Structure formats: structure tokens, C-alpha cells
Amino acid sequence: MHQQLPFILALIAAIILIEMLASKMRVAYPVLLVVAGLLISFIPGLPAVKVDPNMIFFIFLPPLLFDSSWNISFKEMKKWWRIIGSFAFLVVLFSAFAVAVITNYFIPGFTLVFGFLLGGIVSPPDAVSTGAIKKFVKMPKQTLAVLEGESLLNDASSLIIFKFALIAVGTGHFVFHEAFMSFSWMIIGGIGIGLLFGWLFLQAHKRLPTDASSDIVLTLIEPYFLYWIAEKTHSSGVLAVVTGGLFLSTRRLLFLNSASRIKGYSVWESFIFVLNGIVFMIIGLELPEIIAGLRTDGIALQTAIMYGALVTAILIVARTLSSYVALLATFIFRPGVLPHRGDRRRMFRIPLLLGWTGMRGVVSLAAALAIPITLHGEPFPHRSLILFITFVVILLTLLVQGLTLPYIIKRFDLAGSANGMSEDEAKIEVRNKLVIETVRLLKELHKKGLCTDLHLEYMIEQWERKLHEPERQRLSEESKRNYIELLTRQRFFLEELNKNPELDEDVVRLQIYQIDLEEERIKLF
Template sequence: MHTLLPFLLAMIVAIVLLNMWANLLKIAYPILLVVAGLVVSFLPGLPRVRINPDLIFFIFLPPLLFEASWTISFKEMRKWWRIIGSFAFLVVFFTALSVALVANQFIPGFTLALGFLLGGIVSPPDAVSTGAITKFVAIPKTTSAILAGESLLNDASSLIIFRFALVAVGTGQFLWQPAALSFLWMVLGGVGTGLLLAWIFVQAHKRLPLDAPSHIALTLVEPYCMYWVAEQIHCSGVLAVVSGGLFLSARRLVFLTSTSRIQSLSVWESFVFILNGVVFLIIGLELPEIIEGLHAQRIPIGTAIGYGFVVTGVLIAARILSSYAALVATWIFRPRVMPRARTNRRRWLMPLLLGWTGMRGVVSLAAALAIPIALENGGAFPQRNLILFITFVVILLTLLVQGLTLPYLVARTGLFEGLQEEESLESTRQKMKLGLKQHIHQFLKEKHEKEGTSQAGMETLLKQWEARAKAGADSGMNEKTKALFVEVLEVQRQYLTELNKDPKIDEELIRQQLYQIDLEEERLKII
């Protein structure tokens, strides 16, 4: 412990420094973290990083999925559910099938079951890698929403394939009817478990006398609880966390106070940042042990690297092909929602961008490390080290090749130059604020007329809102006026919640304004 703890603390410091460097270089920090982990792994005297395969999913996946479900726009997911669903399920299965067939054909000793296992591991693109890379690329909100929604759901579909493939490898057979029933239970049971537990947690937040730290601590427990309960009843823990997270996210204004929402944002952002950083460093640190396993199986490193290149090529080709298939299907069946572009050439180049955003990362590593070392009969799990090595090569290649060239690809093709949104973000923001002020002014006016002129605080607020100025004179604000101001803030939240139902309004703008209202309420508490 005394040697491991300094090493873990050094990892966190390295994550912070590498993130700073990545921001200066304007590249995605996962790229530097993987390379740094690879370089550091060859330094002598460092402790070996080993994680129990049975715990890898439980440690990393629940909080990462939970945080993603809180930050995603559910409204955008509903709007683009067809393409998100097709990429999250159909494309993942098609990719896994392609990898299985190629691996069975070209890699000696790989059965179809092992091919599907490898395909389930490497098929889901990583949300963290994609988000970190697209941060430096100007892409439309529509594309960002599709990528975020896909990344949230494709983990579940790929891990379901992974689980079935593990069973097939262990038993040597695959029965379709039991597998279909099991798949149905994993999906429905996972979603149902997540929603039920999320409802229970909402009631706990609302009914228990919790302060802000207690609220935040409970949110840290929730994803692990959802995942563990779902896994105990043999359904999808991933879907339980995702569905429960979306349920809680949609009701955050109901059961969390403004203090809890503000503080939890920073806590979760830092927590997830450290988790992601540790995982990407582990990707590099695990390589020496994987190479030792290959030597033990007498598999040449050059040959294993070649397999990794082949699988990476299959992944990229399958995703690009699927992107063009989705565009053709949209053109045939729903031409009204075809992507907007200045020219047909740019429109038909857009699937290339979507296909080029398939960077792999955390989920693929977690799934690969979760492969058991031995089968139930005591024998060694076949090709485990080769699968781990191929997964490492796939992650490294997609991060370096696709991640570093994506900004250049967007700039070189000019895909999004000249694209005009229906309303610019700034224009929408100004209209929203104007509508909010007018709504509050009308609310105060009606309340003032109803309750008479006895409340001086109400008259002050009415004049301030009518003059479209900030609510000032804080030093003279008594408790009655503060209570009225808090009521005004709550009316603003209700107005924004209703406004969010408009499909033309970007939900991110709504959330930013709600955050400002929370800050205003916190400011009142210290006046």
C-alpha cells in the first residue's frame, strides 16, 4: 500500500498535467494519456497495475454512464432516435459480425464465438474520446447529439453481445431460443430495474432531511446500486444505469436543491475526469503484461500487431459503410430530414465524418480486461492475451489515426462551412431571456394587483423587472422580499421547463439559464 499510494497520486497529477498540455496543443487528452501510459510502462521499478477482471465493470462503468446520462439532452435523443437507435444497436451488431467473420477467417485458432467476443469488445465507439476530440472541431449540434446518444446506448448493446459470446466460448454452443429470451429479459429487466430504483432514489432525496453533501453522496452511490441490483437478477446493468440516470436527470429540479445542483456539477465533473484519466493510463500501463502473455503463447508481436491493424480497418470500414447506408435509407424513406448542406458533394461527405468518429476507449478496455483468466472447467481462457493486445492496438490506432486527423478532415473538406442553423445560439439565448423577463414581469404584476400595494418589496421588484434591470438593493432586502424573490426564481424555472418542450430550443441553453438561476438563489442565501 505504501508503494502503491504514491504511484496512484502520481497518476492523478500526471492526468492533470497531461490534460493541460493537451489543451495547449488542442488535441484530445485521451491521446496523450494512452501514449504516456505506454511510455511510463517501460520504466523500471514501477509497480504493476493489475485489476480484478470481476471488478473492472463495477468500478468504472456505472459512474461514467451515469454522468453521461445526466449531461445528455434527452430531447435531442428523442428527436434523432431513429439514427441513434440504428447506430447504437444495428451498427454495433453489424460491426461485431464483421469482426467475427474476419477474425474467424484470418486469425488462427479464432472460432466464431471468439470472433463475436472480440467484436463485442471493440464495436462501441467511446463517448469520452469522441467528446474530447470534437471539442476542438466545429460540428453542428445535430451531429454532436447523435454521437452523444449513440455512445450512451451502444455500450449496452455491445456488452450484451460480449456476455452472450462469453457463454458461447465457455459452453461451446449457442442456443438461439434461450438467447432470445435472455436478451429480452436483459433489455426489459435492465430498463425496468433502473427506472424503479431511480424512482425510489427520487423519493429518498425528497423525503429525507438531506443537506447538499448528503445529496451528492447519495448520487455517487446510485449508479453502483442500479448496476449491482440489475446484475444480481441477470439483466443489463448498463441499461439500468442509463435508464435510471435519464429518469433522475429529467427530475433534478424536483428533488435536488440549488446548492446540491451547483456543487454536484463540480464534484461529478472532477470524479469522472479522474476515472477517465486513470482508465486511459491503464490502457498504456497494461501493455507489458499483455506482451508477456503473447510471448508465453509464442505469438510474434509483429503478427499480433498485424491482426490489430486488420481489425481496426474492419471497424472503420464497417462504420463508414453503415453511415452511408443510413444516409441512403434516410434519402429513400425520410427525405425531409436529410442532412442540410450547401452542395450535394458535402452532403455525401457527411457520412464520412460520422464514420471517422469511431474512436475506441474506456468501454473496450473494460470489456477486454473483464475476460476471465480461466474457464469454469479450470482451463485457460482461449486467446485472452491476443484479444487484449488487439484491443489495445485498436484503441491506440483509432485514437491516434482518427483522433488526430478528424480536425484536419473537417477543415479540409469544408463540410460545415456556411451552414446556417434555424436560429443562432446567441439569437435564441437573447429571445429566451427576453421571454423570461416578460413572463416574470407579468407574474409580478398579477401578484401585485391581487395582493394589493402593502408589500413594498413587491413594488420594488416589479419596478426592477419592468425596467429590465437586475434585482438590486440587496442590502435592503428583508426576509419577506427574499421569499418573494425565491418564488420568482421558481417561476422562472417553471417557465424554462415549459420552454424546453419546444423542439427548436437547444436544451443546453435551457440548462445554462437554469444554472444561472441556481447561482442567483445561492447568492440570496448569503445576503
């Protein structure tokens, strides 16, 4: 391990530099990381990268899903639950079926079972890719809600398809009622375990004398524990993590104080960034070993690339068709929730956008690598080809869809909000309502006999001024720059003040931390 440590550290350093470059280019960093991993893999003398699929499933997947479920809007998930459910289960099944039928026809020796095995691997869009790309691409709110919601749930449905296809390959037969019972338990058991242990973790946070550090450590072990318990009971670890994450995220104000939330956000942001970077870099680094397997099987590289492009096209077409079917069903049964009802042209372009946003990533890679090397003592049929096709699908969806998505949104004018309210307008509305409620609460306290509290009277005056003179409270860009410059100079002054050996450094650091919070608050306006 210590021999590979320099390579791992260099890899993390490269991830940081690539993320900086991606931010400068305004490109989602998974795109550049996959390409960088691909280029690095051809450098001679580097150690071969061999990935244990269990490592990806257990080390990477739980925290990535937990973070996505923690940050998603549960309100939006409930609003669009029908289409999210259909995309997470029905569309995944339809995509896997389409891949199975067409690959069975075009790829020599590929039976329907192997087609379903491949379909289960490549059918789910990736939550990690979606989360990374949304930072650089302004998508319609309802489209983003559907993408985030389905990407949390479709991993479970695709892995179930993969599992049963793998069993069918190994045994040579498929028992429907056994598969149905197992499928039902995976879903019910995964959701039940997520809710039960999510509640237990919530009680632990509330009842134990935790501080910010212990709260953060608990949140770090929670996804691993949820996943491990669910997998031990043969239910869905993915659903357990997602359900537990959603349960806890909607109750975060009940068991996490402000210090835990502020510090936890920073810890999780850095942790997830490193995990994301390593996973997407691994996707590129794995290519040489996959190509070597193709050569062993006697499959021409050009032929394998053609198969990969074919499967990618199938997935995009299947997803786009499903999007239009979902729009048609909504138009017939629930026309009141249709986005952009007043603009038919724009409304019918939304499914095209939804069909173009199915980037693949970590789950597809882990599932493909989980295919056993041997079957009954013989090499597993088509393993290298399935691995290569999966790699091509991940690469093409990240590069082609990820890079062209901003152009499509701009070209078809799809960035606006469905309810006609811009993000800035929504911020102003929420802020005004908060000010009104704050003034009401302060006056209520004032009437309870706190008239002698001069600070309370001052607070009422300040908040009423925000209500009646909002333009004076709003900072211009120049004012922001000047204020941030003032805060910067305050920090430098405190650093100089800290040179006094008689002054407690913790006091100075606390003051600097408060200044940091103030700067972050100003940047949000």
C-alpha cells in the same frame, strides 16, 4: 496497498498535469493520457499494473455512464431515436459480424466464435471518449446527439454479444432461443430496474429531509446501486444505470434545490475527471503485460500490430457504411428530418464524420480483461492476441481519429448547426424569451395587490430595461475583464476584513461564494 499509494498519488498528479497540457494544446485529454500511460509503463522499477476487470466494470463504469446520461439532452435523444437505436444495436451487431468474418479469414486459428468475441469487445464507441473529445471539437449538433445517445446504449448490446460469444467458446455450442430469451430479459430487466429504482431514489430525495451534502452523496451511490441490482438479477447493469440516470436527470428540478445542483456539479466534475484519467492511463500501463502474453504465445509483435490495424480499419469502414445506409433510409422514409437539406454536398459528408467518430475506450478494455485466463484447465485460446488487438484499436481510434477530427470538421465545413441558428443566436433567443416571460410574471404579481412593494416595482423596471435596451445589458469583453477584476478585488477585501477576530468567518465565506457565483454568471455571457 500502502506500498503502492505513492505510485497512485503520482499517477493522479500526472493526470492533472497532462490535462493541463491537453487544454493548452487543445487536444482531448484521453489521447495524451493513453500515450503517457504507454510511456510510463516502460520506466524500469515501477510496480506492475494488474487490473481486475470487475474493478473497471463496477467501480469505474457505473458513475461514468451515470454522468453521461445526466448531461445528455434527452430531447435530442428523442428527436434522433431511430438512428440512435440503429447505431446502438444494429450497427454494433453489424460491426461485430464484419470483425468475425474477416478475422476468421485472415487470422490463423480464429473461428467465427472467437471473431464474434473480439467483435463484441471492440464494436462499441466509448461514451467517455466522446464526452472528452466534444469539449475540444465543435461538432454538428445532430451528430453529437447521435454519438452521445448511441454511446450510452451500445455498451449493453456489445456486452451481450461478448457474453454469448464467451458462452459459445466455453460450451462449444450456441442455443438461439435461450440466447434470445436471455437477451430480451437483459434489455427489459435493465430498463425496468432503472425506471423503478430511479423513481424510488427520486422519492427519497423529495421526502427525506436532505440537504446539499446528502443529496450529492445519494447521487454518488445511485449508479452503483442500480448497476449492482441489475447484475444480481442477470439483466443489463449498463441499461439500468443509463435508464435511471436519464429518468432522474429529466426531473432534477423536482428533487434537487439550487445548492445541491451547484455543489453537485462541482463534485461530479472532479470525480469523473479523476475516474476518466485513471482509466485511460490504465489502458497505456497495461501494454507491457499484454506484450509479454504475446511472446508466450509465440506471436510476433509486428503481426499482432497488423491484425490490430486490420480490425480498426474494419470497424471504421463498417461504421461509415452504416452511416450512409442510415442517411439513405432517412432520405427515403423521413426526408423532413434530414440535416442540411438545402446543401446536398454537406448533407452527404455528415455520415463520413459520423463514421470517423467511433473512438473506443473503457468498455472495450474492461471486456477484454474479463476474458478468463483459463478454459477447462487450459490457457484460454487467443486471449493475449485479443487483448493486444483491443489495445491497438483503442490506441489507433483515440490517436488517429481523435487528432484528425478537428481537421476533418474544418476541411469539410461541418461545424455549423443543422437548423441554421448559431449557438450565440440561440442563446440570445432564449434570453429574450426569458426576459419577456419574467416581465409578464412580475406585472401579474403587481396586479395582485402588491403595488406597495417598491422592490417589485424596481425589479419590473430592471427587467423592462433588459427587454427594451438589450445592447446596454450586454457586456463587452473589456467590460467583462473590468467586472471580473472588481469581483477579484472584492474577494481580497473580504479576506482582509476576515482578519478581524470578532467577525464571523462563515458570513465572509458566504459572501465570497456569492461573488464566485456572480463571476461564473458573467463568464457565460
